[in-house]
Amino acid sequence: MTASSNGSSAETLDGLIQFSAAVVAGDSGGPVFDDEGEVIGMTTAASSGTVDTVAYAIDIEDALVIAHQIESGVSSDTVTIGYPAFLGISLGSAGEVAGVLEGTPAAWSGLVAGDVITAVDGVPVTSSTSLSELLEAYSPGDTVTLTWTVGSSGASTSAPVTLIAGPAD
Structure with missing residues (x-):
């Protein structure tokens, strides 16, 4: 998927879970459940401007790796610890x-x-x-x-x- 926000440069997002749900602004970070009620992902993006909303989530294992990185205070190219x-x-x-x-x-x-x-x-x-x-x-x-x-x-x-x-x- 290629995404951009408010006129920013486009970014290619790979390895996402695609699902159909009424995702709106502010839902990012919310859980995505499978049929058994297990959390399988974290909502990160959604399409806009169309009748049908297509939403995207990162795999929960990837989300947990990032969460542990933040907890340990380790910055990277994709994670900034502290204020910009x-x-x-x-x-x-x-x-x-x-x-x-x-x-x-x-x-x-x-x-x-x-x-x-x-x-x-x-x-x-x-x-x-x-x-x-x-x-x-x-x-x-x-x-x-x-x-x-x-x-x-x-x-x-x-x-x-x-x-x-x-x-x-």
């Missing part, structure tokens, strides 16, 4: 800053609404999604070099920015 790194901006399209929260690294660096972030540590930012994906590679406390175009003048500027712990996704 946070810059403190809301984004428009193509990396344009729509707003800056007070008391955040973005505010301290001088970013303002209308500026366009063009790179993080020299890696080009081509969209709001690419900026979000770039920042996912960092942890709170990491310092990155942020490059942006000042909206009011068009001048390019860079500054070191130390990321803080952000809200849970």
Whole structure:
């Protein structure tokens, strides 16, 4: 199955259990039972925009492996322990800053609404999604070099920015 959410890049999901049920937003994490009442999976996704809902679950054994990983405090490419790194901006399209929260690294660096972030540590930012994906590679406390175009003048500027712990996704 290929899935995406709110315009994010598509992700291929393999090894899922497909089932028919009236799954709605907020049902993720719920159990999937077999005919004997045994839990066989955990709801993770559902189709939308069609008359018939097709839902998907991960096998319960896979869910338990992930749960034990979280309990043991071990991060991986797919599991982040703790809060994500946070810059403190809301984004428009193509990396344009729509707003800056007070008391955040973005505010301290001088970013303002209308500026366009063009790179993080020299890696080009081509969209709001690419900026979000770039920042996912960092942890709170990491310092990155942020490059942006000042909206009011068009001048390019860079500054070191130390990321803080952000809200849970």
